[in-house]
Amino acid sequence: MNRIELNTEIEKLKVSLEAHEEQVKDLSHDLKIATQRLEDCDKPKLTEKQFASIEEAIESAISDYNFEEYDQYEYELSMEYDNRVELSHIEFRNASDLAGEVYTSVERLFGITDESDDDDESPSE
Secondary structure (H helix, E strand, O other): OOHHHHHHHHHHHHHHHHHHHHHHHHHHHHHHHHHHHHHHOOOOOOOHHHHHHHHHHHHHHHHHOOOOOHHHEEEEEEEOOOOOEEEEEEEEOOHHHHHHHHHHHHHOOOOOOOOOOOOOOOOOO
């Protein structure tokens, strides 16, 4: 093979490689979508209205929570070299209380039932 034929062969291989790379990207995208669908297939489904209600309940619980009580925080003060007092560490200690408020707010939206181990049994039986 001479130089021209080799250059032509290289160009053909480059074009073929680019086409295959595009196919691999498409297949990877399809695989990602199929994997996500598999993960989502057993999840309970919500309507947009239900999801908006949950979002509103969470926002309401957080906005109604009193973050202004200083005893909810653990903090450390330090003295800087220029004699300024600095808040060097702060930690919110009542995350579980806030989570409980959010949980209660969301729970009010739904009727809670016990899960049955028998999926074959219908509620009317």
